[in-house]
Amino acid sequence: MIFTNFAFLLSIYFLSLNTSIPATFFPCLIVRGEAMFLPKCVKLNKPVADAHQKIFDFLLRVNEERNVHAILRVAGGWVRDTLLGLHSQDIDIAIESPTARHVSGEFFAREIAAHQESLGMASRSVSVIRVNPELSKHIExxxxxxxxxxIELCALRHDEYTQANSRIPVVRPATPxxxxxxxxxxVNALFYNLHTQEVEDYTTGLVDLERRVLRCPLEPRETFCDDPLRLLRGIRFVGQLGMLGFSLDESVxxxxxxxLLEKIIAKVSRERIGKEVIKMLSGPxxxxxxEVLYQLCILQRVLLVELHIKVSKKGQPxxxxxxxxxxxxxxxxxDSNIELMLMLNRTxxxxxxxxxxxxxxxxNSSEKIVATMFLISLPFYRASPRSEIAHRLYALCVNGLKLPLALYNIVRRMVECYITLAQEKLDVHTITKDMVPPAAKLALFNALNDINDKNIGQFAFKLVFTAFVLIEHRRDLLVSGDVEGCMSVVSELLSVLEREPGLLDAASRPLPLKGNELASMVPLKPQQIGPALxxxxxxxxxxxxATREDMLTWLRKEYVP
Known part of the structure; x- marks a missing residue:
């Protein structure tokens, strides 16, 4: 084994311009006539958590005592998050097989189970996810x-994409x-070698982590054309790591x-797109x-589309x-709708x-998903006929973005609540710090009735009311992007409503008269009981x-036969 000289390194660099090796100088060794690229290695900037070190030590014992002789590395998110000082439970082990044989993730997992059993530890089952292209699982x-x-275990692998309109690669064992x-x-291509206890960087992950930038190991166009879902994942990481200042590299x-947008539509299923978008909507x-989805036109050309599904002769979708x-x-x-959506998104x-x-x-809560989806969709549906809202929003949220049905229903009812406020012509300027006029109370009651459901949290009305106030009455605050001003104006109005006795819970508060009592006290038909309540x-x-008797007297006058 000898170190290469500078001339050879330079030749490798120029060779990389026409191969899959990135245009970066790698330390290089010659072993049996072959060039081997060495990673940049550093120690972790803080000790591994005791619970994780205990796991790593156990894996190393299994590797040695059961004569597996593989090289074990933690890959991906755990390494990135640990270097950033974040907690991560996402432990993925990448296995480099010994020369003599291939060690799969399943093989090593079963060795772990056997070792646990030999030590009298609790029996653990091995869950294996087989190759399943339909579920985007391309390696075992x-x-x-x-x-x-x-702990997830997987052998090191190399992906080769051979079909133009498929993101399903041909997979083979690989080097690190x-x-x-x-x-x-x-930043997701870093390894933590369990044997050397060092972080290994074969690309420029450490530099990019320091720069807070998301950059592809290879040329971005090649990376995304092979698998366009990677672009959506990058945008999701911007939301997840945005508090730390991460952004997409200019090359991306x-x-x-x-x-490329057409490739996303052609190669990535709506289920996979929806899964990434939902993670974006729920992120911090x-x-x-x-903003990035809009900047890259993904929002306009891929996501903001209603997919209307054919119905069979039997009436089934x-x-x-x-x-x-x-x-x-x-x-x-x-257009004006997307401009309004962007203003809501910024303020x-x-x-x-x-x-x-x-x-x-x-x-990462369902409420965060609903709230963000409401702000995205509202500008496009607030002026639509109420009769169209349900099927059009369903085509967007459920068919297009694969939003869970329960969450779609909350978004729909929030949009309908907004429309009711607009149709009732609620004038927030009539609300003073001392009084909410009867007309405003009636408008609010009818709107609250749209979201009167135990499965809908209190956030829903606050968000609908905020959007209504800013869009219909204080558009100036939206245009200026005055976040503090928006919060101040709406907070003051909500405080007035909350101080008004029995207003915000009027649609759901218990009554002194029950539905089963009304039929014996007032001449009501069964179909009239709901409206009467x-x-x-x-x-x-x-x-x-009003007392119970007052309500009963009023109801009898209202429902005189």
Whole structure:
């Protein structure tokens, strides 16, 4: 084994311009006539958590005592997050096989299980995910719990894409360099070698981590054309790591054009697109994701589209799309609706993540998904006939973005709540710090009735009301992007409503009269009981001092045969 001289390194560099090796100088050794690229190696900037070190020590014992003799590395997210000082339970082990044989993830997982059994530890099952292109699983992985922590194991691999309109690669065993190069971003291509206890960087992950930039190991165009989903993952990482200042590298932004957007549509299933988008919407900085999606025209040309599904002769929906309805006219990248959506995204969406605001929601929660989807969709549907809202929003949210049905229903009801406020002509200027006039109370009651459901949290009305106030009455704050001003104006109005007795809970508060009592006290038909209870709640809101007898007297007058 001898070190190469500078001339050879230079030749390798120029060779890399026409191969899959990135244009970066790698330390190089010659072993048996072959060039071997060495990674940049550094120690972790802080000790590994005790619980994780215990797992790593156990894996090394299995490797040695059961004569596996593989090289074990932690790959991807755990390494990135640990270097950033973040906690991560996402432990993925990349296995470099010994020369004599191939060690798969399943093989090593079963060795772990056998070793656990030999030590009298609790029996652990091995879960194996076989290759399944339809579910975007292109290589076999195995999962087993070690000290109650799930560990995913997979052999190092190289992906080769041979079909133009498919993101399903041909997979073969690989070296660490090849495995690193096939990953989506350099900060996700770092390894932590369990044997040397060093971070190995075969690309420029450490530099990019320091620069807070998401860059592809290979040329971005090649990376995204092979698997366009990687672009969406990068945008999701911007939202997840945005608090730390991460952004997409300029080379990534410049690689996106109409042809690549068409590849996303052709090669990535709606299920996979929806899964990434939902993670973006629920992330801590969802507004950053929306901005980038807009900047790259993914929002306009891929996501904001209603997919109307064909219905079979038996009335059942099929898997075939009948028609696509883009929310933006053909060839238009901008219109008043998307401008309004961007204003809401820049001024209202940040309040969803800000500590101490009246709209703060937990990241990665269903409420955060609903809130962000409401802000995205509202501008396009707020002026639509109420009769069209359900099927059009369903085509966008469920058929297009694969939003869970329960979450779609909340988004729909929030849009309908907004429309009710507009149709009732709620004038917030009539609300003073001392009084909410009857007309405003009635408008609010009817709107609250649209979202009167135990499955809909209090955030829903606050967000609808915020959007209504800013769009219909204080558009100036949206145009200026005055986040503090928006929060101040809406907070003051909400405080007045909350102080008004029995107003915001009027549509759901218990009544002194039950539905089963009404039929014996008032001549009502069965189909009239529901509307009568709603009318009673409306009356109770306007007259919070009314007693049970007062309500009964009023109801008898209203429903005289």
């Amino acid at each position: 992985t195995a999962t087993i719990c070690v000290y109650d922590t799930p 360099l090849e495995d690193a190069l096939r990953r989506d971003y350099t 932004l410049l690689s996106v054009d109409g042809d 900085l969802s507004e950053k994701c929306v 099929s898997a075939e799309v009948d028609r696509k309805e883009f929310l933006l006219p053909d060839g238009v990248e901008n 209202v969406a940040p309040l969803l993540s800000r500590d101490g605001t009246f709209m703060q929601l937990q990241p 709603t009318a009673l709640r409306r009356h109770a809101m306007l007259h919070p001092e």
